[in-house]
Amino acid sequence: MGRDVFLVSNSVDELGGVTSWSHQLARLLTERGHRVHVIGITTPEDPHDLGELPYPTTRLYAGQPPAPGRARDASMREKATVLTGLFRAARPGGVVIVTQVWAMEWVNVADTGGLTVIGMSHESFETSKRSSRFRRVLKHYRNVDRMLALTREDADLWIGAGLNNASFMPNAVPWLPDEPSPRTERAVISIGRLSDEKGVDMLLDTWAEVAPRHPDWVLRIYGSGEDEEILRKHCTALGLDDSVQWKGRTGDVRGALRGGSVFALSSRGEGFPLALMEAMAMGVPCTAFDCAPGVHEIIQDGEDGLLARPGNTGELARKLDLLMSDPELRDRMGEAARRNIRRYGAEEIAGRWEALFGFLER
Known part of the structure; x- marks a missing residue:
């Protein structure tokens, strides 16, 4: 009843x-x-x-x-x-x-x-x-x-x-799509509110280390929020305007993820991040700061994604570089992510x- x-x-x-x-x-x-x-x-x-x-x-x-x-x-x-x-x-x-x-x-x-x-x-x-x-x-x-x-x-x-x-x-996880991302676009995806807790400033610092080694890749940032203006200025100061795309809010999360090959979570704090689960459901391998128990419960480090110590942008950059440099690793971790996220x-x-x-x- x-x-x-x-x-x-x-x-x-x-x-x-x-x-x-x-x-x-x-x-x-x-x-x-x-x-x-x-x-x-x-x-x-x-x-x-x-x-x-x-x-x-x-x-x-x-x-x-x-x-x-x-x-x-x-x-x-x-x-x-x-x-x-x-x-x-x-x-x-x-x-x-x-x-x-x-x-x-x-x-x-x-x-x-x-x-x-x-x-x-x-x-x-x-x-x-x-x-x-x-x-x-x-x-x-x-x-x-x-x-x-x-x-x-x-x-x-x-x-x-x-x-x-x-x-x-x-x-x-809100959906388990039949078709994963093809993981062919040279794009790293970020989805979240543009606020201090989501750490997009640290993602930009990370990207400043990674981008010179991957000039054909872009970082697509989906979201809006109170820190947007200061983050855009930070992006410009780092010389990243040519490789960072500010996409604003999206009502089509699946479409955004389908257009990426790697997902990045740079939060200072989290609970049980939905965006991370959605990326894994789409078969997009993830890199993330291990900023909460929910993050390391969702991602099995080294199997279906890669974790970095909270706030360590150099380490997150190395993890991103690994996935961006190795399409076979992306495919293996992406498929493992799709399988493993089904437990939720x-x-x-x-x-x-x-x-x-x-x-x-x-």
């Missing part, structure tokens, strides 16, 4: 990894007969067009909530009554999945009686520990039925920090979610 499942995030329609993940899981659970409702706290100024969805969505605020203080507290209580109304309509066995700890602050004020509540952290333990989110996770997720990290390694660290309800659930297939992960729902209901 299908369950009522509420997915609560900071936003329903901003362009970002957690939002994409929320809609991916919502579709998976809907296809398996569950009644899913996706709820966002805020509405961004430039909402992403979601198209027609097979499940309802709700936004608590037409814009942003008031700043912290009495007005925020009063507003939170008011909006929590909206959540309570939605939750009370759930049939027995209902589940609330809160994907981000900020959203949990509203859920905590609402009445979740009779429902299973699952809280999530979509970043590594170490990334969270470096931010204000760390203490909020410890505070707001302490009494949920299960707190989910993305890897067993991160779950163990949360348990060590005092969250004895911690466990883990990896992300699912959508049906596999959806089944794990359903098993968790049943376990927590006992």
